[in-house]
Amino acid sequence: EKGTYPHYMLKEIDEQPLVMRKIIQKYQNDRGDLTIDQEIVDAMNDADRIYIIAAGTSYHAGLVGKQFIEKMAKVPVEVHISSEFGYNMPLLSEKPLFIFISQSGETADSRGVLVNVKEMGHKALTITNVQGSTLSREADYTLLLYAGPEIAVASTKAYTAQIAVLSILAEVTAKSRGIDLDFNLVQELGIVANAMEVLCDAKEEFEEISRKFLSTTRNAFFIGRGIDFYVGLEGALKLKEISYIQAEGFAGGELKHGTIALIENGTPVIALATQESVNLSIRGNVKEVVARGANPCIISMKGLETEEDSFIIPEVNGLLTPLISVIPLQLISYYAALHRECDVDKPRNLAKSVTVE
Numbered sequence: 001e002k003g004t005y006p007h008y009m010l011k012e013i014d015e016q017p018l019v020m021r022k023i024i025q026k027y028q029n030d031r032g033d034l035t036i037d038q039e040i041v042d043a044m045n046d047a048d049r050i051y052i053i054a055a056g057t058s059y060h061a062g063l064v065g066k067q068f069i070e071k072m073a074k075v076p077v078e079v080h081i082s083s084e085f086g087y088n089m090p091l092l093s094e095k096p097l098f099i100f101i102s103q104s105g106e107t108a109d110s111r112g113v114l115v116n117v118k119e120m121g122h123k124a125l126t127i128t129n130v131q132g133s134t135l136s137r138e139a140d141y142t143l144l145l146y147a148g149p150e151i152a153v154a155s156t157k158a159y160t161a162q163i164a165v166l167s168i169l170a171e172v173t174a175k176s177r178g179i180d181l182d183f184n185l186v187q188e189l190g191i192v193a194n195a196m197e198v199l200c201d202a203k204e205e206f207e208e209i210s211r212k213f214l215s216t217t218r219n220a221f222f223i224g225r226g227i228d229f230y231v232g233l234e235g236a237l238k239l240k241e242i243s244y245i246q247a248e249g250f251a252g253g254e255l256k257h258g259t260i261a262l263i264e265n266g267t268p269v270i271a272l273a274t275q276e277s278v279n280l281s282i283r284g285n286v287k288e289v290v291a292r293g294a295n296p297c298i299i300s301m302k303g304l305e306t307e308e309d310s311f312i313i314p315e316v317n318g319l320l321t322p323l324i325s326v327i328p329l330q331l332i333s334y335y336a337a338l339h340r341e342c343d344v345d346k347p348r349n350l351a352k353s354v355t356v357e
């Protein structure tokens, strides 16, 4: 039930702090440590390479998950779009573990890959919001998202839940391998939940930003570097899906290799600047597009901000920024769709779960 909310999407965006806290609680043991089933930890440790398979928003969560697993647990990870995996199957390593990420657990393209790799005798873990879903039943192991039903076609709370669960999977695997992390994930996710609340309380500002940058435009670009690039991809998907504004997310460094040709007077460029290591470079990209007339909307993180920024998100652990930098993008897209009188919860031509290939 959406209660007093005008749309499920807005309700689900607002639920994100709560979902974070629920995930922390569900994955904590009596001593307060994060924990997952031992057989899943064993499967992670038996693998010499992990293959993440997913579609759409879940694929974008997988890109972030790769960073977690490689940086924390030091296991190599590849991320693949499920519909492409069949044609472009990479040479598999000797002991692969497949991780399927799917909110619904019913995505036909992902299921196609799962059936295939099971036939080949490989192990599979499904990360899903729906207990008992097809992908969960057919895989060897399941991790649940505990996000509650997601009704809006545009995925929001499932994306952040997927990223949180992937961070826990990476942390627990790292610990089991004797790798010391220089932060406490429970604490860091708690900080994230609080930061999410701050962002959910800033709706009026995001409505204003959306009006300022997106009210009449036909297209929009999202740029970022490193982990911000992946969030930009998700921001572009959200925007095009519900507001029908043609949107593209790409790596800041790629600008000069083509896309900058599209920048005209007034073209909105939404730039994410949450990573200290690439802050100068992404701001350099902003200067390049501004010189061509772009209308820049910079979303930065506290500590890295400058006066030209449109919004500054609260500071969180540098690896976990996608959990909060995505919220401005979700809200900006929501208001863009609203201002254009689009059907926010049921965008044209789309289904909540894509059960045909």
Ligand code: M6R
Residues within 6 Å of the ligand: 055, 056, 057, 058, 101, 102, 103, 104, 105, 106, 107, 110, 153, 154, 155, 156, 237, 238, 241, 352, 353, 354
């Ligand atoms: O249920 P799944 O996570 O497998 O769905 C994958 C995509 O169809 C889904 O994320 C889609 O891209 C969303 N509508 C994006 O908001």
